[in-house]
Amino acid sequence: MGKLKNVLGNTAAVIYFLAVMWWILLMLIFVPIGLFFDINTIRESGFSTLNIGTAFIGIFGLFIGLSLLIPAFRKMYYKLPWMFPFVKILYPNVIIMSIATMLLNYGYEVQNPSRHSLFFIIMICQLIVSRALMCIYFSRKKVQYIGGDINE
Amino acid sequence: MNNNFKKSIQNAMNKNSNTPIFDTTKTNNNQEVQIPSSQTEENFMPQEESNLDSGGAQVIQKQSDKNKDKPLKVFGGICVALFVATMVFIFSSTPSVNTTDAAKNALTDKVSTSLAAGTVLLRKDENIGHQDYTITHKYNQNDTKIWVWDYAAEDGDYVQVLVNGAPVAEAFMIKHKPVEITVPAVGEVQIKGIRDGGGGITYAVRYDLNGTNYFNSAPEGEFNTYTLIKE
Numbered sequence: 001m002g003k004l005k006n007v008l009g010n011t012a013a014v015i016y017f018l019a020v021m022w023w024i025l026l027m028l029i030f031v032p033i034g035l036f037f038d039i040n041t042i043r044e045s046g047f048s049t050l051n052i053g054t055a056f057i058g059i060f061g062l063f064i065g066l067s068l069l070i071p072a073f074r075k076m077y078y079k080l081p082w083m084f085p086f087v088k089i090l091y092p093n094v095i096i097m098s099i100a101t102m103l104l105n106y107g108y109e110v111q112n113p114s115r116h117s118l119f120f121i122i123m124i125c126q127l128i129v130s131r132a133l134m135c136i137y138f139s140r141k142k143v144q145y146i147g148g149d150i151n152e
Numbered sequence: 153m154n155n156n157f158k159k160s161i162q163n164a165m166n167k168n169s170n171t172p173i174f175d176t177t178k179t180n181n182n183q184e185v186q187i188p189s190s191q192t193e194e195n196f197m198p199q200e201e202s203n204l205d206s207g208g209a210q211v212i213q214k215q216s217d218k219n220k221d222k223p224l225k226v227f228g229g230i231c232v233a234l235f236v237a238t239m240v241f242i243f244s245s246t247p248s249v250n251t252t253d254a255a256k257n258a259l260t261d262k263v264s265t266s267l268a269a270g271t272v273l274l275r276k277d278e279n280i281g282h283q284d285y286t287i288t289h290k291y292n293q294n295d296t297k298i299w300v301w302d303y304a305a306e307d308g309d310y311v312q313v314l315v316n317g318a319p320v321a322e323a324f325m326i327k328h329k330p331v332e333i334t335v336p337a338v339g340e341v342q343i344k345g346i347r348d349g350g351g352g353i354t355y356a357v358r359y360d361l362n363g364t365n366y367f368n369s370a371p372e373g374e375f376n377t378y379t380l381i382k383e
Contacts, residue, residue: 057235
């Protein structure tokens with residue numbers, strides 16, 4: 001019975017990884033790059049773009065959260081020990097970039113050059129402060145190397 | 153028995169200072185104890201103790217697995233909380249489309265006195281044509297307020313308000329939330345389309361002086377004129 005439960009759990013984890021997590025992991029890399037290009041577009045055009053970053057925070061939050069909270073899916077993190085540090089570092093990165101894009105979008109909602117410059121400076125400050133805080137947090141509380149030792 | 157057994161294991165672990173470090177687990181007294189991840193808990197125990205109390209070892213194994221899972225569960229909880237927070241944010245900032253008869257009439261007539269400022273009539277932008285209006289009123293004051301908003305999709309349309317050809321405010325992005333601007337009660341108020349975010353620049357304007365909403369659209373670079381005349 002226990003063995004069958006194990007097999008089912010592992011199968012569920014493999015399916016979830018191939019169907020969902022694989023894409024989430026890729027998007028965790030490419031979404032911040034896309035948001036960076038959005039910032040460039042806002043600066044060049046002088047107009048706001050859509051705030052897609054918020055939707056990405058939600059989507060990633062849901063699927064990463066499920067993968068970590070459901071015990072069967074959590075096995076992925078033990079089989080792929082790099083995955084937890086990867087997710088734990090890149091997800092906050094997406095949040096930081098999304099907030100930066102939101103700030104700049106807000107600044108560019110009104111066509112005023114001084115307002116544009118002000119919000120660009122605020123965005124740069126937000127990026128530097130957030131990244132610095134992230135560095136301090138991860139240097140004080142290292143991301144644990146998880147996995148490689150579960151016998152399932 | 154169990155407490156003594158745990159203590160003896162902790163003592164053995166603390167003594168074993170030259171153990172290779174792969175993983176860390178925090179103990180209850182916040183002391184970091186090094187546990188080699190390649191070894192099981194049983195390998196870690198003094199041999200005679202492990203033979204005596206294998207049930208206790210299982211308990212410790214479970215405790216150790218729980219400790220390993222803790223950061224994953226905590227981070228997972230934060231992720232789900234962020235998902236819920238973003239959904240609340242997205243859905244609270246997206247007003248529902250008004251499908252009442254008054255809204256349907258407003259779409260047909262392009263004018264309404266019964267709807268409130270900020271009413272959303274369409275989910276997507278639709279070209280309903282653009283029109284100029286002459287508003288005759290008996291308003292006593294020199295200035296009046298107008299509210300401008302996007303009655304269709306919030307897709308990054310920009311407009312600018314001009315009075316007698318001169319801008320009264322900078323061009324701004326129209327959203328579902330109305331923007332309030334003060335204009336003279338007599339003269340020509342023009343709403344100029346600055347940028348089309350897609351599907352045409354759809355906007356609505358409400359005049360405080362007659363309590364009427366006008367649902368209109370302005371092509372990029374062109375404007376609609378509202379001529380305000382006092383009776």
